[in-house]
Amino acid sequence: MTIRIAIAQCAPAIGAFKRNMELHIDWIARAKRERADLVVFPELSLTGYYVKDLAGDVACAADDRCLEPLVAASREIDVMAGFVERSADARLHIAEGYWHQGRLVHVHRKVYLPTYGIFDDGRYFGAGERFETFESAAGRAGIAICEDLWHVSVPYLYAAGGASVVFCPSASPGRGVAEGGDLGTAESCRLMDRFYAQYLTVYVVFANRVGHEDGIGFWGGSEVVAPDGTVVARAGEFEEQLLVADIDPALVARERARNPLLRDEREDLVLRTLSARLGLGSPRERDTRANEGLRRP
Amino acid sequence: MNERAIRPDPRDPSPLRIDEALVRKMLVGFLRDETAKARVRRVVLGVSGGVDSAVVAALAVEAFGAENVLALYTPYRTSSRHSRTDARAVAERFGFALEEVPITAQVDAYFAEAGGDVADRIRIGNKAARERKSIEYDRSWPDGLVLGTSNKTELLLGYGTQFGDMACALNPVGDLYKTQLRELAAHLDVPRRIIDKAPTADLWVDQTDEGELGFTYADADLLLYHMVDRRLRPDELIAAGFDADLVRRIRERVRRSHYKRVMPLIAKVSLRTIGHDFLYPRDWEED
Numbered sequence: 001m002t003i004r005i006a007i008a009q010c011a012p013a014i015g016a017f018k019r020n021m022e023l024h025i026d027w028i029a030r031a032k033r034e035r036a037d038l039v040v041f042p043e044l045s046l047t048g049y050y051v052k053d054l055a056g057d058v059a060c061a062a063d064d065r066c067l068e069p070l071v072a073a074s075r076e077i078d079v080m081a082g083f084v085e086r087s088a089d090a091r092l093h094i095a096e097g098y099w100h101q102g103r104l105v106h107v108h109r110k111v112y113l114p115t116y117g118i119f120d121d122g123r124y125f126g127a128g129e130r131f132e133t134f135e136s137a138a139g140r141a142g143i144a145i146c147e148d149l150w151h152v153s154v155p156y157l158y159a160a161g162g163a164s165v166v167f168c169p170s171a172s173p174g175r176g177v178a179e180g181g182d183l184g185t186a187e188s189c190r191l192m193d194r195f196y197a198q199y200l201t202v203y204v205v206f207a208n209r210v211g212h213e214d215g216i217g218f219w220g221g222s223e224v225v226a227p228d229g230t231v232v233a234r235a236g237e238f239e240e241q242l243l244v245a246d247i248d249p250a251l252v253a254r255e256r257a258r259n260p261l262l263r264d265e266r267e268d269l270v271l272r273t274l275s276a277r278l279g280l281g282s283p284r285e286r287d288t289r290a291n292e293g294l295r296r297p
Numbered sequence: 298m299n300e301r302a303i304r305p306d307p308r309d310p311s312p313l314r315i316d317e318a319l320v321r322k323m324l325v326g327f328l329r330d331e332t333a334k335a336r337v338r339r340v341v342l343g344v345s346g347g348v349d350s351a352v353v354a355a356l357a358v359e360a361f362g363a364e365n366v367l368a369l370y371t372p373y374r375t376s377s378r379h380s381r382t383d384a385r386a387v388a389e390r391f392g393f394a395l396e397e398v399p400i401t402a403q404v405d406a407y408f409a410e411a412g413g414d415v416a417d418r419i420r421i422g423n424k425a426a427r428e429r430k431s432i433e434y435d436r437s438w439p440d441g442l443v444l445g446t447s448n449k450t451e452l453l454l455g456y457g458t459q460f461g462d463m464a465c466a467l468n469p470v471g472d473l474y475k476t477q478l479r480e481l482a483a484h485l486d487v488p489r490r491i492i493d494k495a496p497t498a499d500l501w502v503d504q505t506d507e508g509e510l511g512f513t514y515a516d517a518d519l520l521l522y523h524m525v526d527r528r529l530r531p532d533e534l535i536a537a538g539f540d541a542d543l544v545r546r547i548r549e550r551v552r553r554s555h556y557k558r559v560m561p562l563i564a565k566v567s568l569r570t571i572g573h574d575f576l577y578p579r580d581w582e583e584d
Contacts, residue, residue: 011330013582052576174323179314212330214579215467217323237319238326 001250003138006031006039007222007243009235011211014048017058021046021069024081027242028073034244038078038137042169042209042218043110043146044094046083049171050213055092055124059084062097062107074099078137082145082169084125085109091126096143096169098136106134108143112151118173118216121147131157138203139164139249146170149192149206159200160267164227164252166196170208174219174238186221186237198229201255201262203247210238227255305523305537310515313522315477317484321356324469328360331467332442334580339441341433343462344368344395345499346383348482348492349446349470355391355485356469357444363393367436371429373421373500374401380499386488400428422500426461434464442466450475450514453521454547455554456506462498463557474518512543520547 008027012020024041031039043049047058060066062085070079078100085095085107094110109128113121131154133142142158142165149155149168158166176184189206197204203226210220223234224245233245256262272282303312332338340357344350357366370384381397388395404424433443445465447457449472457463470478475496482492496506496514507513520539523529524547531548535541560572569575 013334014578014580016582016584018584019582048578048582050578052578054577054581177315177320177323178312179316182316183319212327212334212580215327215331217327217330238322 002246002248003038004034004036005138005205005224005245005247006034006036007205007207007224007235007245008039008041008045009208009210009220009222009239009241009243010041010045011209011218011240012042012045012048014213015051015054015058016048017046017066020048021066024079025069025073028077028079030242031244032077034242036077036244038080040167040169040205040207041079041081042207042222043096043171044082044084045169045209046081048213049209049218050120050216051084052120052124055084056086059086059092061086061088062095062104067097067104070097070099071102071104075102080136080143080167080169087126092124093128094121094125094145095128096145096167098134098141098143100137106132106136106143108132108145110145110148111154112147114147118175119147131161133158133161133163136165136167138205138247139252141165141167143167143169146172149196155196155200155202155204159202159262160265163202164249165203165205165247166200168193168204168206170206171218172208173216183219183237186219189221190223193223193225194229194231197225197227199261201227201252201259203227203232203252205245210240227252303527305527305529305534305539307516307519307537307539310476310519312527313474313476313518315473315480317481320473320477320481321359321484324356325360328356328444328467328469331580332361334582335442335466337440337442339365339367339437340444340467341367341369341437341441342444342446343429343433344370344384344387345446346370346377346380346387346491347496347499348479348487348494349448349475351387351487351491352478352482352485353444353446353470354387354393355482355487358391358393363391366393367441368393368395369429369433369436370395370397371400371432372397373399373404373425375502376499377497377502379494383488383491383494387491390486390488398432400425400432404428418501422498423458423461425500426458426498430461430464437466444469445471447471448475448478449473450518450521452558453525453554454510454517454550455557456510456550457557459557474522475514476518512546516540516543517547520544521551524548524551 080098082096085093096108098106111128115122133140140162142163144154155166174183193204193206205224207222209218219237221237222243224232235241235243437443443465445468451457479492497504531544534544563572565573
C-alpha cells in the first residue's frame with residue numbers, strides 16, 4: 001500500500017496571516033483533488049520567514065482559534081504547516097504542527113536557530129528542546145525544521161527513535177550561483193536528503209518554499225527521497241508547485257533487511273561516549289545507582 | 298556537482314563564472330515578486346548605453362513586458378555621442394521605447410546661479426547623477442518603481458554617487474561583479490559592442506572607470522570575490538599571490554565608502570528607534 005504525500009511549494013506573504021491561511025485552504029483543496037493522504041507546508045508557511053519584529057504580531061498558541069481552519073481541514077486530509085507559536089510562558093518559537101482527523105497531534109519547535117550570515121532566528125525566537133517522533137500518515141515520523149536537518153544528530157535521533165520518515169519543512173534561501181548548473185544551497189540540500197535517507201534508511205521529505213522576502217529568493221526544489229537513495233519526486237526551482245509523491249512504507253523494511261545499519265547501531269556507545277565527554281559519568285553506572293536506590297526499603 | 302576546490306589565485310578568474318541561465322531566472326523572479334509586493338507593475342530606469350543598464354533593461358523587459366518599462370536617456374552636454382547610439386541600440390535590441398531627457402540646462406543653470414566652480418568636474422558629475430535620478434523618481438510617480446543599475450564592484454568600491462546613480466527602489470544586479478555582469482549580458486544577447494567597450498560613468502570627456510580607479514575590473518573583481526565572498530583576510534590574499542598594494546588600496550576603498558551602502562545614521566534617544574531596534578521586513582505585507 002502506498003501513501004500519497006503532497007508538498008505545497010508555495011510563496012506565503014510576510015506578516016499576512018489571514019491571507020496565508022486562505023492560501024493554505026486553497027492548496028489543501030488541490031492536494032485533496034490529487035487524492036493525497038497528507039499535505040506538507042514549508043517552514044513558517046502561515047506567517048512568512050523573515051518576520052523580524054512582526055514575530056510577536058503573528059504568533060499564536062498551538063490551540064488558538066486562528067488555526068481552526070487547519071483543524072477542520074484535517075478531518076479529510078492530514079496537514080503539516082508552519083507557524084509562530086507563543087508558548088504558555090510567552091516565548092516565541094518557529095513551530096511546525098501536524099493535524100490529523102480534526103486534532104493537533106504533534107508540534108515540533110525548531111531547535112537549531114541559525115543566527116549568522118543571512119539568518120537572524122536567534123534574535124527573535126526561542127529554541128525548541130525536544131526531538132519527538134509521532135505517528136504520521138506516512139508512518140512514524142520526526143520533523144526537522146530547515147537548519148535542524150543540517151545537524152547530523154537530528155535525523156539520527158529520529159531514526160533511533162523509530163522514525164521511518166523525516167519531514168524537513170524549510171525556508172531555504174537560494175545562493176551560490178557558480179558555474180555548473182546548480183545553486184550551492186541546492187547541492188548541499190540534495191546531498192543531505194540523499195545521505196540521510198540512504199544511511200538512516202528513512203524517507204526524507206524536504207518541503208521548501210519559493211517567493212522573495214526583502215530581496216532574498218527561496219529556491220524551492222522540494223523533494224522526496226526514498227531509503228534506497230532514489231529521488232521519488234522533485235519540484236522545480238523558484239516556481240510554485242504542488243509536488244505529489246507516492247511512498248511505500250514497505251520499502252523501509254526491505255531496505256533495512258538488506259542494509260541493517262540501524263539494527264546494528266550502538267546507541268549505548270554513542271551515549272556513553274557523549275556522557276563521558278560532558279562529564280556526566282557512565283549512563284550504566286548512573287542507572288544502576290538509581291535502581292539500587294529504588295530497591296532500598 | 299562542482300568537486301574542484303576554489304583556491305585564491307590572481308591568475309585564475311574561473312571562480313567568478315556564474316550559471317547565466319539560473320541567474321537570469323532568479324533576477325526576473327526577483328523583479329516580478331518585489332514589484333508585486335509593492336503593488337506596481339511598471340518600472341523606470343536610466344539607460345546610458347553601458348552594459349549595466351542594458352542588462353537591467355533586458356531583465357525588466359522580460360519581467361514586465363516592454364510596455365511597462367520606461368527607459369530614460371539623460372545626456373549632459375559633455376556626454377559622448379556614442380552613449381546615445383549605444384542606448385538606442387539597446388532599446389532596439391530589447392524592443393522598448395527610449396525617451397531622451399537632456400539635463401544640460403538645469404545643471405548649468407544651477408552652477409551659474411550658485412556661482413559654483415564649474416571647473417570642478419566631480420561636483421558637476423555628482424550633480425548630473427543626482428539630476429538624472431531625480432528625473433527617474435519623478436517619472437516613476439504614481440505607479441512605478443525606479444530600478445538601480447549599480448553592480449557589486451561599483452557598490453563595494455563606492456564608485457558611484459550617493460543618492461545619484463546609487464539610488465533606487467530595487468537593484469537586480471547589485472550582487473554581480475562587473476565581470477559576471479558582462480557574462481550575463483552576453484547570455485541576454487546585449488550587443489557585443491556594448492559589452493566590450495571600456496566602462497565609463499561618462500561624466501566628463503574621455504573618462505573611463507578603469508583609468509580613474511587605477512586598476513582593471515578583472516583584477517578588482519577577482520580580488521573582491523576572494524576578499525568579500527570567500528572571506529579571505531588581506532594577509533591571506535597577499536600570501537596567495539595578489540598584489541599587496543592592490544589589496545591595500547581596494548580594502549581601503551571598501552572601508553572608506555561603507556557609509557554609501559547603508560541607511561543614514563539615526564541618533565538613538567528613545568526607547569525604540571528606527572533602524573536600531575525597530576526592525577520590520579521591508580516587504581511587510583497587509584493581512
